[in-house]
Amino acid sequence: MNEVLVRSGGLYTTVQDAGRDGYYAIGMPPSGAMDRYSFVAANMLVGNPDSAAALEATYLGPELEFTDPRTVAVTGARARVTVNGDPVPQWTSLRVAPGDVLGFGALSAGARPYVAVSGGIDVPEYLNSRSTYKLTGIGGFEGRALAEGDRLPLGGLQAPPRDGLSVPEEFLPEFPEVVQLRLVVGLCSYRLTERSLESFLETTWKVTKDADRIGYRLRGGTIEFVEREQPFGAGSDPANVVDLGYPIGSVQIPGGNEPIILLNDAVTGGGYATVGTVVSADRDRVAQTGTGGHVRFTPVDVDTAVQARLDRETRLSKLRAVLGR
Amino acid sequence: MSTMNAQLPGVFYRRPTPDHAPFVEVGGKVEPGQTIALIEVMKTYNEVKADRSGTVSRILLDDGDEVEAGQGIVEVDEV
Known part of the structure; x- marks a missing residue:
């Protein structure tokens, strides 16, 4: 079962990839991850291609239950992140097993955490992109933000898992006043x-x-x-x-x-x-x-x-x- | 005494609509999961739920005040 179960969608969590480029002339904005650096770093940590679809949360992160062994990484905003209630580091690849639950506490800096899962979020492409454009309800998971009970399809694994891989301090973003x-x-x-x-x-x-x-x-x-x-x-x-x-x-x-x-x-x-x-x-x-x-x-x-x-x-x-x- | 904090930044409201009574008043009891306020951000009104039980001793913000994530919104005497 290549799915992740959404136990809580958080405030506003959407599927985003590198964006829907090439359609600006017909009035279609690119959507895509707003913080490209954090998005790409998350994909690197789990062994995905840079542009694989991941989750972009806003202020309040989602709660996600895994149904098969995966590697996950949380980048972007500084947050309290947990697996099964225990604190885990951000900017680090984490192994999860079936039944494991990734959760979020409050953010301490930044606004948008990113969650990448090995294999990527495998929602159907729309105009060559999996990015959600919620205003018109296209792309992503049913064109909307995630909600409790959603089952997100995951792609097949493309790289062997690497647990504990971590982004060094000097590559972390700063959050100035x-x-x-x-x-x-x-x-x-x-x-x-x-x-x-x-x-x-x-x-x-x-x-x-x-x-x-x-x-x-x-x-x-x-x-x-x-x-x-x-x-x-x-x-x-x-x-x-x-x-x-x-x-x-x-x-x-x-x-x-x-x-x-x-x-x-x-x-x-x-x-x-x-x-x-x-x-x-x-x-x-x-x-x-x-x-x-x-x-x-x-x-x-x-x-x-x-x-x-x-x-x-x-x-x-x-x-x-x-x-x- | 302990303080319940906002999880979200935005604009704080004590009541569901301008015509309604506030969700909670000083002296009122709250239970975990009970809605105590709304925070408006990104064009949605998000319910703020109590995370513990107690008696409200102070409300730190007023309707329409801007609130930051992590900022205290109500003080409760825990039971």
Whole structure:
């Protein structure tokens, strides 16, 4: 029986893989694990391909019962993790036997733990991905978050189990009080007054309760738009522009003082001015910043953004070598 | 006396809807599993359940207050 039984779904746990790339033009966001680094590390620990589907939890982890021998690993947010009630380390491969129960206590840092299981979560692919896109109910496990009683299919084992394999300290993420997010300014930053753009970059923003896989709404500063004559095709709000494609990670400020960072499940285009885009590597940090957390934006150029992405992949390659995967 | 903490960050509510009485009042008894508050986050209202029995001696937050994970929400005298 290649299944894992969901005894509790936690707050919001979904099946995610490396994402549903290639369909942005038809309005389909990529979904996928929001913290790519933690997601890939979890897969490495259990001997899966980097892109194998795993579980992404939010704030409250799930409770999972295994029905066959597997290797599991929990990465991402710092949490109290247990097997059969006994504390177990994170960022470490763990052997589980039929009947063993993986559970979570409260998080002490970060927002999203990842659970990888050897063999991967074998839900059907939709448009070449197992990622859940809950807004439209596609992909993942029935297009939704996990609930008590669900039976998740697991894939066949591809690598021999390795118990006790552990990610060294220097490869663990940090969870600072104020999270620095590198931002490429544009595409519509011209809509902000010069002073307002400066203050946007100098403000420490607080993450509101409206922060999920679609977007993060922030609070903490004020925004002033440049006065203009409403262009043909744009809405009447000062934040409106003629519709454009929204970069993933882009920051818009629809009608007011609350910027929204658009994330993996966001709408792909629309008519709000995007004043900047969080570099892709730093979306990992966004994923681990929860409601009540603080972020600041640091302006960088596109070359720096591309380098940040390469640096993350280099770090994962080094980790792979250390783990012998 | 002991404190029950929020497991989630979000916005705290003492009552199921604005028109209803609070789930618990100071002096009231709670049992494990009893709903004592709601925390709104990610567009859902999540029930906060008591994890022990006792008498509520203090309620540390008010309707609409922001709450962090791990923050104390009610104090109870355990029986």
